[in-house]
Amino acid sequence: MSVGGQGQEQGEQLTLLDLPTPPPAKGRGARALARDGVQPAAELPVARVCVDLPPAHLDRAFEYVVPAALSDAAQPGTRVKVRFGGQDVDGYLLERIEHAEHDGTLAPLRRVVSPEQVLTPEVHALARAVADRYAGTLADVLRLAIPARHARVEGAAMPAAPTTADDVAGEPEPTGADAPGTASASPDSTSASAAEPADTLDSSAWRPYRGGPAFLQHLGAGGAPRAVLSALPGPAGERWPDAIAQAAAACVAGGRGALVVVPDARDVVRVCAALDAVGIGPWSGGSDDGSAGGYVRLLADDGPAPRYRAFLAALRGQAQVVVGTRAAAFAPVSRLGLVACWDDGDDLHVEPRAPHPHVREVLALRAAQQGAAFLLAAHGRTVEAQALVELGWAHDVAADRAVVRARTPQVRALTSVELAREGAAGAARLPGPAARLIRERLADGPVLVQVPRAGYLPVVACDRCRAVARCGACHGALALGSAQGVPQCEWCGRLATGWRCAECGASSLRSVRVGSDRTAEELGRAFPGVPVRSSGARSAAGVIATVPDTPALVVATTGAEPVCEGGYAGAVLLDAGVGAMSTSLSAGEDAVRRWLAAAALVRSHADGGVVALVGDGAPGPTQALVRWDPAGLASRDLVERRTLALPPVVRVAAVTGTREAVQAVVDRLELPPGGGVLGPVPVTGSSQIGVARRSTRAPAQETLDAEVRVLVRAPLSEGGALVRTLAASLAVRSARREGGTVRVQVDPAEML
Incomplete structure (x- = not known):
């Protein structure tokens, strides 16, 4: 320890007068750090590797020596095998550096799994940002972002990527007239097609919207507009797949790539058909010119x-252009110019695996990082999308009321007030006005x-006392699969032969909820001679694409x-009250x-x-719905949530698990200003189903094992601090190997 004058920091090393200052330490070279007699690479001998392991305290890069024999293949972005904890584990080589920060010896890379650089710097930065936003780990996000290796496909002869001046690192990407054109354009027409995208591209699907043509023109000129559509x-050629395809075509004409994420495979087919219509065909790997x-x-x-x-x-x-579902949000599109998401309110856009990112947020992060345009399109409007508009981060692209009335069907709401004059017939599940509409x-x-x-009768009840029929083994709800079927438990699958009501002892059942199969059966009897087709995951024909x-x-x-x-x-649209009576926000x-x-x-x-509701x-x-004004x-709804301090006006994290484990995680949190903790409260619903099945356990033990949930929230401006302290607490839990179970979800879709 050195001694200095007043105001001098303790522990500072003083230098003697007239003596040269020693150079700063650069770290020990890999040649001095290598072990097992490994000869390090001559240049950049230290590799920083992301190890594919789930513990939160291992969410950092580890250093390894690059053997000289692997120097050519061990490039940033490649899959590698490394030694960790006494076993060989997978990892991604993030970068190579000259000097190591670690003071001890370094283990060598075991091998390079493939020379393919599957992790690009852009995707690495995006995955890191997603992990930081959702209190997850980089390894978890990379499992979602990069598909499993298929050696036969990787080894097949594929044309190499074209080498242009744009591929040189550090050079700016040209825009406008300097940008390359599409692959099908001739060399003489490349600059012309890139310079005048707005004059040559079809924009019919965007003309009905205020700001639609301007968005397309800005996109084609190489800009990065952000829009919520x-x-x-509308007629063929002016529907939502056509709008997305035309936006992608404008981006491609400007020399950039496009990424489109939709909820399911049926939407992928529709977008691909629209891309075919605008002149962007499927990629073929058979070309020899690359x-x-x-x-x-x-x-x-x-x-x-x-x-x-x-x-x-x-x-x-x-x-x-890449079109895909949830995981496609991380696709390594070259020179990305547009990210588009259809129907961000669909729950298929939420990843069920940790750290549970939402496609909308992933694409928003990617657009900001890579300077790409952002398009969020849907028939409806989520509160989160409306928040982007009202914050000024994105522009609202919508049609005038006259256009809305001209392009939408007439909507009638057949509520109990409207059907009162129908008498007893108005109380039927298919009232008289709806039946007449179908017939006409x-x-x-x-129609x-x-x-x-789905199903036939998904919920049944006692015909005498109206109590919901439940399984005698696990207390799950009973359902009927057909008119002559035996009641079956929806939880454990047991057949309830000889069922009797636990409340009144009756044995007869009545319907509480009617499914699609029973509806199709009733409509077939009501409209004889009319073909009836059923579409659904549980239907005999499955989900039908077109009729x-x-x-x-x-x-x-x-x-x-x-x-159609x-x-x-x-x-x-039947049973309007079923969907609207949920307690979900x-x-x-x-x-x-x-x-x-x-x-x-x-x-x-x-x-x-x-349309009749x-x-x-x-x-x-x-x-x-009646006014077509989502x-x-x-x-x-956003005004109400702002008043009540609910998402998306605030950042919220749900910590769910066993009581002691959840409490330990929450106790370590350093809440930012304005932050607060709500709970713990017992978890109801699916988590309790698992507890109810443990019929052999004592009630006291079941109470101890029951899961609880704690909500931690903070102002929007302090959201980053909230996630950082949550991630730090999870890292401590992982390092200490604390017992119990804990699941964390930032910005959960459900809070109630």
């Missing part, structure tokens, strides 16, 4: 080999019937509505989103399209 139904062009599909349903092939095509710069519209084409529940433009009844669960190319002649917007998704498949009012839904969502509903 309230999509409307030219880039076309689109690829990136979704798990295609299988490991096609998915990895599409990933490599994007990685190598051979495919300019069947003369002009197919869609949307049902919120012909001929008279028929199409019964579909929410999210499984087939597309000419539009449905009418639609009936987003119950209203979710109901409107589902209703609008079905109503958007119906012809316009001018063409005779009529049957049931007593909440007034706000019902009026939003943005107004989202704006009112």
Whole structure:
């Protein structure tokens, strides 16, 4: 310890006069740090590796020596094998440096799994940002971002990515007239096509919206506009897939790539068909000149080999457009110019695995990091999307009221007040006005019937006392799969033969909720001679993609509505109160989103399209559907959440698990100013189902094992500090190997 004068920091090393100051320490070279007789690489001998291990306290880069024999293959972004904790584990080589920060000896890289640099610097930065936003680890995010290696696909002969001046590191990417054109353009026409995208590209799907053509023009000129689009139904060529395809075409014409993320495979097919229509065809790996062009599909349903092939095509710069589902948000698109998300309110956009990122937030982070345009499109409007608009981060792109009325069908709300004059018939599940609508519209084409529940009778009750019928073994709800079926438990699957009500002893059952199969059966009897098609995950035919433009009844669960190319002649949305009576914060917007998704498949009012909403839904969502004004509903909900300090106005983290483990994590938190803790409270719902099944455990032990939830919230400006202290507490828990279970979800979809 040195001694200095007043105001001098303790521990500072003083220098003697007239003596040169020693140079700063640069760290020990890998040649001095290597062990086991390994000869290090001559240049950049130290590798920083992200080890693929889940513990939170290991969320950092570890240093290894690069053997001289692996120097050429061990490049940043490659998959490697390293020794960690006495075993060989997978990892990604993040970077190579000259000097190590570690003072001891370094272990060498075991081997390079593949020379393919699957982790690009842009995706690495995005994955790190996503992990930091959701209190997760980089390894967890990289498992979501990079598909599993398929050696046969990787080793197949594929054309190399084109070498241009843009590929040289450090050079700025040209825009406007200096940007390269599409792969199909000739060398003489490349600059012209990139310089005048707005004059040559189709913009028909954007003309009905205020600011739509301007967004497309800005995008084609190499800009990075941000927009939230309230999509409307329309004729072929002017629907939401066409709008997204035209935006991608404008981006490609400007020499940049595009990324489109949709909820499911059916939407992927629709977007790909729209891309074909605007002149962007599927990528083909058979070209010998290495030219880039076309689109690829990136979704798990295609299988490991096609998915990895599409990933490599994007990685190598051979495919300019990537269309896929949730994991495609991390696709390594070359020279990314546009990120687009369809229907951000769909729960399929939320990753079920830790750290549970939402596609909307991932794409927003990516747009900000890489200077890309951002497009959020949907028939409905989430509160989170409305918050982006009101914060000024994105612009609202919507049509005037006259255009909305011209392009949407007529919507009638058949509530109990409207049906009072029908008498007893108005209380039927399919009241007289809805039946008459179906009969009249069947003369002009197919009629869609949307049902919120699948199955036959998903919930049954005692016919005498109306108590919900439950399983005698686990107390799960009973359901009927057919008219002659035996009641079966929805939890444990046991057949309830000889069931009797525990309340009154009766043995007869009545329906409480009617599913799509029972609805199709009833409609078939009510409309004899009319074909009835069922679409749903539990239906015999599964989810139907399209139906012909001929008279028929199409019964579909929410999210499984087939597309009719000419539009449905009418639609009936049953059981409006089922979706709107949820205790979820987003119950209203979710109901409107589902209703609008079905109503958007119906012809316009001018063409005779009529939609009937049957049931007593909440007034706000019902009026939003009738007026076709989801943005107004989202704006009112945002005002209420701002008053009540609820997301997205504040940042919230849900900590769920066993009581002692959750309390230990929360006690270590250093809450930022304005932060607070709500709970713990017992968890109800799916987590309690598992507890109820443990019928052999003592009640006292079941109470101890029951899960609890704590909500930790902070102001939006302190959201980063909240996540950092939460991640630090989880790292301590991991390092100490504390018992119990803990699950953390930042910005959870459900809080109640």
